[in-house]
Structures are given as structure tokens and as C-alpha cells.
Amino acid sequence: MGMVMIQCPETGRAIPTGIKTDRDSFLRSPVFFARTRCPICNTDHTWFATEAWVHEPVAAAQLRDRTVWPGHRRSSQ
Ligand SMILES: [Zn+2]
Numbered sequence: 001m002g003m004v005m006i007q008c009p010e011t012g013r014a015i016p017t018g019i020k021t022d023r024d025s026f027l028r029s030p031v032f033f034a035r036t037r038c039p040i041c042n043t044d045h046t047w048f049a050t051e052a053w054v055h056e057p058v059a060a061a062q063l064r065d066r067t068v069w070p071g072h073r074r075s076s077q
Pocket of ligand 1: 008009010038039040041042045
């Protein structure tokens with residue numbers, strides 16, 4: 001899972017939208033627009049899905065997958 005990020009139009013900084021999804025699901029989802037409270041500007045920014053991206057810790061996930069034995073995954077849940 002990753003966090004949907006947008007670029008703040010005022011500062012150019014990446015800010016999290018609070019929407020969690022994975023990259024494939026996000027790319028398959030229809031184009032939508034949403035409003036996110038910007039912690040930098042302390043105001044609401046309206047954004048389209050085409051402007052957003054998913055910040056996913058891919059390297060960490062791949063490393064974890066390689067080091068977990070088959071059958072032991074999610075054994076703690
Ligand atoms: Zn902003």
C-alpha cells in the first residue's frame with residue numbers, strides 16, 4: 001500500500017492526501033478530483049487524479065517479500 005500524494009501548487013512541496021491505495025489500483029481507478037487540506041498552506045487544494053501519484057515504499061516491500069518464507073507471511077495476523 002502507498003499514500004496518494006499531490007504537489008502543493010503554492011510551494012511545490014509534496015503533500016499526502018490521506019488516501020491510501022496501491023499503485024496498480026490507483027492507475028486503474030477512473031479520473032476523479034478531490035480536495036485535500038494542505039498542512040503547509042493550511043488551506044484546501046483541489047486536485048485531479050491525473051496530478052497525483054502514489055508514494056509506495058517499493059524497495060522495502062520487495063526486500064520484505066524476499067526475506068519472508070513462503071507460508072509464514074501474515075502468520076502473525
Ligand atoms: Zn499548499
